[in-house]
Amino acid sequence: MTIRDYLKDRLIAYFIWAICHAITIIFLLAYKVGGQPIIVVTVISIMAVVSHEIWNLNRRKNFYNIIRKTTEELDQKYFLSEMLSEPDFYEGKFLCDTLYSCNKSMVENVNKYKKKASDFREYIELWVHEAKIPVASLRLISHNNLGVVSDKVNVQIKRIDDCIDNVLYYARSENAEKDYNIKEVSLKKVFSNVAVRNREALQLSGGNLTTYGLDREVMTDKKWLEFIVGQLMANSMKYASVKRPLEISVKAKEVDSNVILYFRDNGIGIVEADLPYVFEKSFTGHNGRSNSESTGMGLYIVKNLCDRLGHGISVSSKENEYTEFQITFARNEFYKMS
Amino acid sequence: MNKIMIVEDDKALCEELSLLLEKSGYSVRSVKDFSDVYSQMISANSDLILLDINLPKENGEVLLQKFRKKYDTPVIMLTSSAGDIDEVVSMSYGADDYITKPYNPTILLLRIAAVLKRSVKSGQLQEYKGVIVSSIKGSLVKGDQEQVLTKNEMLIFQLLLDHQGEIVSRDELMTVLWDNDEYINDNALSVNISRLRNKLADLGLQDAIETRKKQGYILI
Numbered sequence: 089m090t091i092r093d094y095l096k097d098r099l100i101a102y103f104i105w106a107i108c109h110a111i112t113i114i115f116l117l118a119y120k121v122g123g124q125p126i127i128v129v130t131v132i133s134i135m136a137v138v139s140h141e142i143w144n145l146n147r148r149k150n151f152y153n154i155i156r157k158t159t160e161e162l163d164q165k166y167f168l169s170e171m172l173s174e175p176d177f178y179e180g181k182f183l184c185d186t187l188y189s190c191n192k193s194m195v196e197n198v199n200k201y202k203k204k205a206s207d208f209r210e211y212i213e214l215w216v217h218e219a220k221i222p223v224a225s226l227r228l229i230s231h232n233n234l235g236v237v238s239d240k241v242n243v244q245i246k247r248i249d250d251c252i253d254n255v256l257y258y259a260r261s262e263n264a265e266k267d268y269n270i271k272e273v274s275l276k277k278v279f280s281n282v283a284v285r286n287r288e289a290l291q292l293s294g295g296n297l298t299t300y301g302l303d304r305e306v307m308t309d310k311k312w313l314e315f316i317v318g319q320l321m322a323n324s325m326k327y328a329s330v331k332r333p334l335e336i337s338v339k340a341k342e343v344d345s346n347v348i349l350y351f352r353d354n355g356i357g358i359v360e361a362d363l364p365y366v367f368e369k370s371f372t373g374h375n376g377r378s379n380s381e382s383t384g385m386g387l388y389i390v391k392n393l394c395d396r397l398g399h400g401i402s403v404s405s406k407e408n409e410y411t412e413f414q415i416t417f418a419r420n421e422f423y424k425m426s
Numbered sequence: 427m428n429k430i431m432i433v434e435d436d437k438a439l440c441e442e443l444s445l446l447l448e449k450s451g452y453s454v455r456s457v458k459d460f461s462d463v464y465s466q467m468i469s470a471n472s473d474l475i476l477l478d479i480n481l482p483k484e485n486g487e488v489l490l491q492k493f494r495k496k497y498d499t500p501v502i503m504l505t506s507s508a509g510d511i512d513e514v515v516s517m518s519y520g521a522d523d524y525i526t527k528p529y530n531p532t533i534l535l536l537r538i539a540a541v542l543k544r545s546v547k548s549g550q551l552q553e554y555k556g557v558i559v560s561s562i563k564g565s566l567v568k569g570d571q572e573q574v575l576t577k578n579e580m581l582i583f584q585l586l587l588d589h590q591g592e593i594v595s596r597d598e599l600m601t602v603l604w605d606n607d608e609y610i611n612d613n614a615l616s617v618n619i620s621r622l623r624n625k626l627a628d629l630g631l632q633d634a635i636e637t638r639k640k641q642g643y644i645l646i
Contacts, residue, residue, distance in 0.1 A: 217480070220506035221436045224528035228442035231531035232449065234595070249528055269511070276607060284530060284604045291600070297609035 089152040094145050102137075109133055151175040166191060205263065212259040219252050242288045250322060254385065257315050261392035268309035268397065275340050275349060276302040278310060282317045286325075293325055295334035304340050306347050306417035312393050317351070319386045320413055324353035326382075327375055329408065345419045352412040358405040366403055367391035428542055431472040432456040433463055433489075434504065435482055439527075443476070450535055451592075467493055474542055477521075479505040479512055487515050494520035500541045504529070532601040539588070554587055554645075557629055566629060573625045578608050578618045586635065586645035595642035619643065 095102075109130065116126055158171045169187035174180070226245050230238045260267060279302055283290075290297065306313075321336065328334040335354045340347055358366060362373035369388045376382035394401040400416035430452045434440040444454045457466055460482045467475060467489070475493075479486035490501055503516040506527040513524045522541045525534060552559040558567045564580045566573045575583060585602050586594055596615060603610055610618070619635065626634045636644050 217506045220527045221439055224506070225436070225438040225442050227528045228439070228446055228531055232442055232445045234597075245528070267511075269514070280605060280607050283609055284533065284601060287600060287604050291612060294611075296611055299607070299609065302607075 089149050089156075091145065094148070098141070105133075105137055147175065147177060148180075151177075151180050166194060209259045209263050212255060216252055216256045220249075223249050223252065239288055239292060243292055246285070246289055250318070253315060253318070254389065257312070257393060258385065258389050261389050261396060268312055270307055270309055270397070272305045273308050273310045273313065274302075275304050275306060275347075278313050279317060279338060282314055282321060285318065286321050289325055290321075290334075290336075293328060293334055295325065295328070295336060298335070298337045300337070300339035302338065302340050304342070304347050306349075307419075308397055308399065308417060312397060316390050316393055316415070319390050320351045323386060324351075324355055324411070326379065327353075327355045327357075327411070329354065329356050347417045347419065349415040349417070350412060351415070352410055354410050357407040357409050357411050358403070359407050360405075363403065363405060367401070427451065427453050428474065429453045429455065429470070429472040430538070431467065431470045431475045433467070433475065433481065433486070434478040435460060435480075436478075446531055446535070447538075452538075464489055464492060468497070472499065474538060475499060475501045476538075477501055477503055479503060479516070487512070487519055490516065490521060491519040500544075502537060502541060530601065532598050533605060536602065536605070552587060554590070555631060555634075557631065559583070559587065566625070568629045571629055573629055575622070575625065576618075577606070578603060578610065578614075579622045579625070581606055581608070582618060582622055586643060590645050593638050593642045593644050598642070 112129065112133075113126055116122075116129065154172065155168070158168055159165055162168060162171070169184065169191045172184055172187070174184050223245060227242070230241045230245065276299075279299060283297060324334065324336050332354060337352050338350065340349050342348075356375065359374040362371075362375070365371045365373065367387050367390070368384075370384040371388075372382040372384040376384060391401055394415065398418060400414075402414050402416075403411065404414075405411040430447055432440055432443055432447075432454060434443060434456070440456050444456055447454045455470055455472065457463055459466075463481065463484060477486045477490060481489070486503065486505075490503070493499075493501070500522040501520070502523045502525060503512075503521045504525055504527060505512055505516075516524050522544070523537050525537060552561075556568055560567065561580060561584055564575050564577065566575065566583075581603055582599055585599060596612075599615060600610075603615070623635055626632075634646060636646060638644055
């Protein structure tokens with residue numbers, strides 16, 4: 089609050105004072121009081137107004153400046169009411185009280201939704217848990233009745249299982265709860281778990297897998313990373329080119345004390361115009377229009393999980409040639425200490 | 427014959443699991459009444475227990491903890507939760523392995539075999555018809571003749587030897603190879619098998635591996 093703002097705000101008060109003072113002077117003149125008494129009255133009156141205004145300006149200026157500064161500095165602006173000490177003038181007090189009750193009502197409202205979100209998430213976790221049991225039975229039934237169709241059945245069971253996992257990890261990635269467990273994980277182990285799980289589908293599609301340099305440990309959550317790599321692999325199979333057999337090559341390299349995992353396939357690739365948007369929610373782009381299985385959720389969840397784990401993820405591609413994802417794991421010594 | 431006890435409250439899953447294990451030559455006993463699982467675990471006197479975590483009365487992890495205080499029968503935990511916490515808890519309570527649903531049946535069988543093998547002290551060297559199999563050196567030795575096998579060939583031979591006289595499907599062979607980071611395709615498997623056959627023939631073991639059409643291979 090500047091002096092100018094304050095003066096502008098009080099303009100009408102000064103105007104009223106000036107009129108009242110003018111009337112006083114007219115009265116004094118009417119009673120034939122002239123000269124010096126008028127000057128004395130004017131000086132006293134001006135002194136009263138000025139001193140009152142300075143005092144008034146000061147206490148407001150302090151209060152408003154604190155409000156402005158805290159609001160600017162605060163990351164979460166709604167903490168403002170907790171940062172203010174109650175001023176000694178009425179409007180200030182009133183403002184503080186109002187802010188406080190607004191805040192309270194907002195917190196209650198936010199909590200209501202938080203509760204709803206966490207209830208929903210709990211339900212999803214429970215549902216996933218339940219849904220996995222019949223899937224497990226199906227897998228065993230298919231294995232116990234080996235025949236020509238069991239490979240195909242297994243691939244479809246795998247698809248159901250992937251869909252279920254998608255829901256679970258979406259729910260997890262959207263919620264603030266910290267339910268990942270970061271420790272040293274072998275990239276080789278993670279990849280082999282994903283590969284074994286996708287083996288039937290890969291073989292039916294005639295795909296080939298090569299790995300290089302995966303003998304590295306990274307700091308991550310094993311289950312989450314398996315989901316991430318599984319998604320990338322599912323995408324490679326989904327967007328394989330019909331012109332040539334699918335080749336997936338996975339390698340890890342150490343660059344500037346970071347470990348980078350390169351996941352590359354020789355599929356249909358991504359149109360250049362679509363590249364910046366592939367991690368966006370519900371974005372299906374050019375490939376999505378020609379493939380009805382695209383939901384635009386897979387990579388969005390992947391990106392979200394990577395963000396939460398602190399891994400970088402980027403993509404490069406050339407249409408009809410290749411797609412390559414790079415996941416960067418920071419070599420975080422801090423994690424290792426704990 | 428090894429006795430395996432299944433503690434799983436989903437009936438369909440339990441049935442299929444029993445079927446799978448019986449087919450693989452285990453004697454299976456499953457828990458039907460969940461009011462007192464603990465005493466059944468003790469009285470069953472089995473060689474291995476498959477224990478589900480979510481049980482109607484008592485949590486599997488609690489059961490495991492109680493059980494481990496007195497007995498050292500191997501226990502493999504089965505669960506459908508994809509979280510890490512259950513795994514950590516189970517292992518710290520003394521589980522021998524931990525498998526999440528839906529499990530790959532071949533891998534489940536491999537894990538069971540591995541846990542059973544660990545609990546019985548077995549010699550390092552196996553023998554097959556006068557040939558000494560050294561999985562550490564990755565070689566087959568007969569008299570002063572030695573044949574060095576590649577990693578793939580050794581994995582295949584080991585699996586066939588462990589199931590000597592039984593049919594091993596291509597699917598099982600593939601699962602084992604992939605589980606050991608050898609991501610080979612169908613053709614490569616055929617090539618590996620024919621190389622293995624040649625190496626065995628060099629040691630005087632002609633036709634040791636037979637092909638069963640549409641079923642797999644068998645080591646006689």
